[in-house]
Amino acid sequence: MASHNFSLRPLVSGTRILFGLLPGLGSILMLRMVIHLYRPDIEDAEHRVKDVPVDELYNCYDFIIIGGGSAGSVIASRLSENPDWNILLLEAGPDENVLSEVPVLFPALQTSSLDWQFVTEPSSDYCLSMVGNRCKWPRGKVLGGSSTLNAMLYIRGNRKDYDNWAMLGNEGWAYNDVLKYFLKAEDMRIPEYQNDPYHSTGGPISIENFRYEQPITKKILEAGEQFGYRIVDVNGEFQTGFTKSHATLRDGLRCSTAKGYLRPAAKRGNLHISLHSLVEKILIDDHKNTYGVKFTKNGISNVIKVNKEVILSAGTIQSPQILMLSGIGDSAELKSLGIDPIAHLPGVGKNLQDHIAMGGHSFLFDNPYTNGSDYCFNYHTVSSIGSLIDFAINRNGPLYSMMEAEAMAFVNTKYQNPVEDYPDIQLFIAPSADNMDGGLFGKRANGLTDATYADLYEDILYKSSFSIVPLLLRPKSRGYIKLSNSDPNTAPLIYPNYYSDQEDMARLIEGARIAQMLVEQPALKEVNARPNPNRNPGCKKHSLMSDEHLECQARHHSLTIYHPVGTCAMGPAKNTEAVVDTKLKVHGITNLRVIDGSVMPTIVSGNTNAPIIMIAEKASDIIKKDWSDSRIVRFKYDTVPNLKYQDKNNIVKIEPRHVENSKSTPNIFNEISSLFPYLSQDILKQYEKSITNQSGKQNVTDISIKSTKASRGGFEKNNISNFLPNSYYSKEIKENKQAKGDRPRFTSNAVNNKVSPKLLRPYPYNGDEYCKTMTESILSTNSRNIDYFKGYSPILSDQSKNYKQNIMYYNNINDNFDTRKDNKFISNTESISNEPKKSNIWLYYNGLKYEIQL
Incomplete structure (x- = not known):
């Protein structure tokens, strides 16, 4: 009698991710509000x-x-x-969209409305752990194209690439011919490279390192040196080696x-x-x-x-x-x-042609910090109120990070002569793995099945980890694109034909072994770095790290690096x-x-x-x-x-056009629902259905909204409730109507009466503009935020005085500004050490007041 293995694990994992997406969208919604209020740049x-x-x-x-x-x-x-x-x-x-400029959000942009959402045709040779055996191929459907939703990594390639183009009969395209055009486009802002002959300043595309770096990245770079490679400028004279990633950034934000x-x-x-x-x-x-x-x-x-x-x-x-x-x-x-x-x-x-990579190379490690600070990317930290404050006020923090490749390396397998400086493998060094976002974005972007994600990551969710992704730099395999029909609205058929040349597989297997050897270096042994103990469900029959196992993993966990x-x-x-x-x-x-x-x-x-x-x-x-x-x-x-x-x-x-500057308040709710339709439509319906009790009434913990005005942006009545995550922002939003012509007043429900009310800077109110209150309300809660940031990160701990100065500034400006009642903001907050903090604030949006419970 045939046996059938059945597990509830994928169902449980998929349901958990479904419910996690809603708070995730709430975090994005709050971030969008913060940008409108505090980041006009x-x-x-x-x-x-x-x-x-x-x-x-x-x-x-x-x-x-x-x-x-x-x-x-x-x-x-x-x-x-x-x-x-x-x-x-x-x-x-x-x-x-303004959200595309925030580096940490780039995975969320893939599968959004800014993405063409192409997928490859089903295959039995690759993408076997993806839904329908199809790889997702994100491409930008937006001004700036894929430069608006990619990982912002700036790599020129190897000089031999362009010399080979010329050898194929393309005169004028050798490296010495094209270098000046790299320089023409570039505005190098990494100080040590600004006076380098391989770089230039003043071009339209600015190049920087990512503004926020996780500590584990430094340890991996140290391990790279122990492994025998140098830290080099991979866009300079030599490519072989390790580097902090160069990125198309301007002041820490995306420069498409x-x-x-x-x-x-x-x-x-x-x-x-x-x-x-x-x-x-x-x-x-x-x-x-x-x-x-x-x-x-x-x-x-x-x-x-x-x-x-x-x-x-x-x-x-x-x-x-x-x-x-x-x-x-x-x-x-x-x-x-x-x-x-x-x-x-x-x-x-x-x-x-495309750069194919082998996914699933995740490594756990022991966080050396004992004060609760992060040593690697952590979704909960990134989506926290503290991170929003850092982003809005100090223009720093984990929202400026890029979890996919803070560093990278160009290395040689045994098939490549290291003397040539023509490496055949690139390593993406990520201070994170797919377990660190709970499957909210990375899983969706890559198209992993629920079963694969559950087996690989469900029992190690949010445990400190990093990943090293090997990709093949010069594949010999060739694919093709053909029309499905003569309708321009129909996506073409994509056949990448990964691994059709066996040499590609052999080199990628060696790349995976190099990643494993890197983890065995002393710098990473100090933090007890070790492979994810879980295996891809399709490859469990093979011996770990054998050729058969690595080939199986490459065929199952196939990742495009978005370079067709x-x-x-x-x-x-x-x-x-x-x-x-x-x-x-x-x-x-x-x-x-x-x-x-x-x-x-x-x-x-x-x-x-x-x-x-x-x-x-x-x-x-x-x-x-x-x-x-x-x-x-x-x-x-x-x-x-x-x-x-x-x-x-x-x-x-053409007659010069007088382009008006649009300063009107955006409909943020509509904007976010349009940007992430897969969250704001199908998932919301499932969520509303799941929280309806047997009597047909919504759970009392659900949020409610009575305003029909706020629902014009594509939200059905009550839907806005689902966008604000209970764990961070709100369990209750209520409309508070005002007398006609009255300016908005923002007050919070006092937790206790131990903290004296503080008056904040008045903010001019015109029409439907927001009042500048959200961040001020958070900053006014002295002990809460000082305590939070002291333990936030060892990198930021030295800045705690700056946070205190900012807070003191906002709390003591009442002597210099108009104290009219209409512009008051009162906040009473209780600080409880090592316990969740609660505070209520009012947000004014689109003519209505909403109570936000933090």
């Missing part, structure tokens, strides 16, 4: 890109750029430097290409940016001349013509998709889908698989270029965002040079668009 309302409505677009532009991602943002900015050129940038997604390139250019009169604009096809006539694009915005199809060029920068997945939809690709495949072929380029969609490239490869015309030439012009088509990661003939040895920015910088110069050549005649479809005016020389220009 992040809101940056004055410089944000403004969407140009369809009725303000013109019927013809000099250049049309498809895709406002890592490459498209660069090109739009650089080409619009020429005031005589009119530029249209079409982006399918919205502008950046939209932030670095588009915001400074957004008010130029010759640049139109159209958001939520999905390109259906590129328009090419019978003579293979490109003359425009067709796109959909607000459900309406539009056609815009082009004078000079269409530039396709939709990324490795969608650039080949749009080419094929436009009739460029393998003729037989296009005909089978009912698409008329215009140019037979069989390389479109082929040559797909190569599907519109650059190469000479004699190469039948090449799609573009060295100027990135599509072979056989006039006035059409592809400029993004898809043009890489081979993948670079490192993260791909910096190389893609470099490609766009170099391509912009190529375009400028081409069109400054008098021998190039304007395209025959050159027509005068319906513009506002012409100058005295009859040169067409």
